[in-house]
Amino acid sequence: MTDFAHDPTGRASLDGARGLAPARLGIGLAQGVILYLLYRAAAQAEGPAWPATQPPLFAALVLAATFTPVMLLAGVGRLGWKTLALWGVVAATVLALLGWHDAAHQASDYFRPPYLRFPVVAFAAAALFIAHHLIFPAVAARRWIADFDDYFDTAWKAGVQLVLSLGFTGAFWLLLFLGAALFRVIGLSFLADLIGEAWFSIPVTCLVFATAVQLTDVRSGLIRGVRTVALMLLSWLLLVITVLVAGFLAALPFTGLEGLWKTGSATALVLSAAASLIILINTAYQDGRADNLPPVVLRVAVRVAAVLLTPLILIAVWCLSLRIGQHGLTPDRIIASACAVVGAVYAAGYGWAALSPFLRKTAWMKPLERTNVVSAVLTVGIILALFSPLADPARLSVADQTARLKRGAVSAADFDYAFLRFGAGKAGRAALADLARSSDAEIVRRAKAAQAATSRYEVKQAAVPPRTPTVTAWPEGATLPPAFLAPTAAGDPRYACGGQNDCLAVQRDLNGDGRDEILLASSYSIALFAQDDDDRWVHQGDYQVSYCPGPGSELRDLREALKRPDLEAAASAWPDLRLGAETGRFQPKAGCPPQHAAVNP
Template structure:
């Protein structure tokens, strides 16, 4: 491909490396000043100032100012000034609208700047990266002519080079700050704190960070050949990892007929796990395929692995879709499930296209995995469209989830006692609170009462603790030793607040009966993933939660609390210090959980 610094077609808008450097440094400095201005408006200790006082506007500005300049840094020298200005304006406007919508639809009692949720930030960055590298090769191809769809090797070269530049530029910026901190520490040794004070000032740190990042982009851009060399090495190394993930996924799929899917569903995150595996396959397949040219084919073993991995995508996506459909059928829509469904939709495109590319030679003579190229472009366009729809009013996950959950309640798919009012109160933004206000006026007394309780709650825990209408649950508890029986009445339906309530299918608990205080009566120790809870039987025969043992992690022995309970070294020990009785009540001694010192080793 032609280097934009020496493009004779006139498409490069700046003259030489000096013009590119000035443009990039100007963009970096402008970004730093804008971000510092936004920071200042939210950093006032006594009160926020404009624009932080307007959450939608502030979120819009933060998202646009954080990502648009990065795109401009990548586009300088590759697009004409006019094309770059138009694309920059469009990108900034779209990012601002996404940020505005995200802040506008939220409703939180602890709503603080920058008013943006992580999924919006992450997916916006992904959409901008993909869109930019769909546009640049088409608007500014090497031949100097515009096309709606560029050659695949142009997409490959532009996107992967930019990815390497981004990683190197972030690493350069991080190394710069490490050196600054090292220098500050050296000066502090001799009693000079000016550098420590300087790098602690936001007016210095924010603009300098953006400026250093812009310098890194410029330095990596003027040595395009070196970047391509780094990219080639990185792709070669990653491509050999395809063999590892292909063997692992194939083994997983071959084992499923013998193990069944119950274990996968019990994880509670089956769809996310399977989609992550599919994403890893897609990325590594592309590291092996690269631009698809005949002179750049990988070794035979990798070509076989690419075909096998491409076929394995289909069962993975089918499992993800099946698991997601089961969860939605059982519990309805949530924002996470809608986002997962969108990812699965993109996965379907990849699975179909890659599967066709892998199997088409059996009935049609084609170049090795050639249909993969069209699939990548189509999936990239679809990904951008899906992201824009998800984080805009068009397919807002919170709004869709609220509508589905309320509809399930009204048609009786979920009872008023089991309905998650906390989701509407704490997790569904303004749409959820609006729906909760409507339910509070319901003619059904139970629905109205529980909705009002949710409106008054400050957090989910308080809501569960105060809601006596939540039905009790029979806990799932494993006895230890295996052949032992737990005391009668211990495994009984309990309500929220009791540690046994949270012993569900996915979080099994382990319990053992022991006489801890020597009174001739057994107590019960119940271990989950975090603590060992102590239960004692009261005068009424009921088992009461007395307190918890919090175990310090000392780096030796079992790391799982359940395994600790099985360990023969776990035994009651008398307290070294007594408790105190005071005028305000008893004071219980809580010893420091120090780790034992290692034994001295004789030389």
């Protein structure tokens, strides 16, 4: 392993890392070109081209090309070239496998490039960051486990460097947009056109980010200074969150947990509070060296916060267990359970660190260091398990939900078929197909309706039992076809006809084909029904009626308007447009004649 040689001012010496800047710029440019080629394959006007036509392959390439170069930028000059190349191949392979698995197990009707779900992208980035900063100090120390201060120094420095580099890239683009606006004012649009081109914007963004990483590395002493200031400011926020969490826990015996359950996101709130405590505890503890000890008030806050983690995690676990017991597993609950497991390790380790000085003689919060390393390794392992076949949340959720249905824990009417159809990928659709072959007629009916649905709303509507509409025929004494009055499903305009929302229907031959259509009016709309080739009455569309206020005008009930003897079909003022295989329907602009104010004599 090699590292930078730094002079006393903190400036990087190229004697220890020749060619460092060209290497980083080369990595950034290569990343930009690869991402542009992937974008071009997905954004073809005539449709996606290879490899975008292969979702698993495309997702694998996108995930690997997005994050592996960032890791390489951080490792250049710190890891030996052979070590860096080996680690890069391993990281790219793991990222590609995660992307492949995510895309291969999706079954969305709106499956579009890059074929990746947000949780996979976010957790993959987190796992790579943690793994890199576990490996780098260990390789530097030539040991399996490095000293904690090395982990702290590399991880927090890299975090600050990442934030500054992203900020630099964002500022660069703000200046480009400002320049484009200035040129546009004087009638020159070349810069605005240029930054709108993907072949320019994608490679330049990656190149500018790589430049920012290089610039922040050259002034590593300044990065450490920024990190010191940031940690100092954040550490004092520990007092605020400790007081708030302590007050929350103290109030619970008097208020009860009912308010927490009503939020519907109790577990997420409590785990977020626990995560905040963990982060801020580390900003106060830093590397644990004697010369970095915080003031007494912060040392007390660290111990109190470390103890408060345990009741927070217990509340989160309780919330999760209740929800899972009532409604079964879902992908979100499985991910939350994994977070709770990591939180429990932190709570146990930090609690022991806070109380150990009272049980045996140890340095202040010293066990925290081992807890951080163990938790980091556990976090990487859990992320890899969750987004791989080992513990795929969708597969586990589908198995649990269908098992609950089969053993009667949830009724066929209350079961969430939409989750299987739209929220559980191929595993969910396979389970839905299995339910469609069930011996239970109600399960079969609902499963088949879900299979035919194109949205969650349709699944919900299909679950509502059919209802016989109440429709009055006009003129008085007229009768409507029995097939028109048959029970209808939710979503059909006839379904709302009943009770206080009675409907009025009139039969007319509106298009002159010798067959009557039916106009169905409620107080606010008129729907058109016509018979198809199977003599079923099908909803064709609705008539929009504009109301124009003015003298002598009043808003009328459309059921009364339908009774008018002068009701007749009227030709459209403007024809439709034939656009090849498609037809453009003219939609008239809703407008009213101008109202002229009366002039007093």
